[in-house]
Amino acid sequence: MNTPARLGTYVLGLAVVFAGAFGVGGAVGATGPEPAKSSHGDHTTPPPAAQKTEHVPGGLQVSQDGYTLTPQTTTITPGTQTEFRFTVDGPDGRPVTAYETQHDKKLHLIVVSRDGVVFRHLHPELSGDGIWSVPLTLPDAGAYRVFADFVPQGGEGLTLGADLYAPGDYAPRALPAPSRTATVEGYTVRLDGTLTPGAASRLTAEITRDGKPVTDLQPYLGAYGHLVALRAGDLAYLHVHPDGAPGDGVTPAGPGITFYAEVPSPGDYRLYLDFQHDGTVHTAAFTVRAERPSGAIPTATADRGSELAHSGH
Numbered sequence: 001m002n003t004p005a006r007l008g009t010y011v012l013g014l015a016v017v018f019a020g021a022f023g024v025g026g027a028v029g030a031t032g033p034e035p036a037k038s039s040h041g042d043h044t045t046p047p048p049a050a051q052k053t054e055h056v057p058g059g060l061q062v063s064q065d066g067y068t069l070t071p072q073t074t075t076i077t078p079g080t081q082t083e084f085r086f087t088v089d090g091p092d093g094r095p096v097t098a099y100e101t102q103h104d105k106k107l108h109l110i111v112v113s114r115d116g117v118v119f120r121h122l123h124p125e126l127s128g129d130g131i132w133s134v135p136l137t138l139p140d141a142g143a144y145r146v147f148a149d150f151v152p153q154g155g156e157g158l159t160l161g162a163d164l165y166a167p168g169d170y171a172p173r174a175l176p177a178p179s180r181t182a183t184v185e186g187y188t189v190r191l192d193g194t195l196t197p198g199a200a201s202r203l204t205a206e207i208t209r210d211g212k213p214v215t216d217l218q219p220y221l222g223a224y225g226h227l228v229a230l231r232a233g234d235l236a237y238l239h240v241h242p243d244g245a246p247g248d249g250v251t252p253a254g255p256g257i258t259f260y261a262e263v264p265s266p267g268d269y270r271l272y273l274d275f276q277h278d279g280t281v282h283t284a285a286f287t288v289r290a291e292r293p294s295g296a297i298p299t300a301t302a303d304r305g306s307e308l309a310h311s312g313h
């Protein structure tokens, strides 16, 4: 047997193994007549599930693509309002002063406790020299993550993350159990939809008050709701976008708000939904488990008592 023929047999064997394991039926027929070398290349490619992640989620890095999130301090006394200042330093090493507006703001600042219980969505003020500033109160001692979500002028959107510390006795809380219902300040929010790893998952939040659907939501950050999704374990900051916008003629002002969320892996995610009604912004929080499509549907339980707040709007 000459070398090309031996290779061809080897490749055919590989193709059968792959077809058996992953149901890639057509691959077997395609292998035979092709030159061994190129076929070999094709069939040693791992199946999609085993491929390396090509896109790293946002928020895991303090520095990316030449931009660095630089807090002026990372230690904050708990229970005390502090002026939190930071810069985003650009590729030239200087603070960035020009930003694109996205969702009505030049920068969105999210501060979350590492256990996911405390959540703040803030909009700092930018001074001419590129220093961002916002009043911040961390309620409890512990470790926190701060995310800056922004688009530098002429650049790509980035979410940089840095750790903050509030000194003192620290008792981490368990991530709330998976739940599809949250209550916040008299509102009940029900979340429908399935988080599927590796796909854009459609989620709909339905808002009621006193058992009645809320149909006069107010635009907030260019939408009827703003959703932040963080992965439990590393607080990866995920890409979420609303479906439709106020004033587009088709998107209702409630009770349902629809989003598309992309989660990279199975596991638990903490979702924080901001919505505005009667002039006040509220945040409903959920723990949602992303499972592979064959997995079981998570059961719903009540979820209360998270410490959530907004300011800076």
Ligand SMILES: [Cu+2]
Pocket: 105, 107, 108, 109, 121, 122, 123, 221
């Ligand atoms: Cu924001």
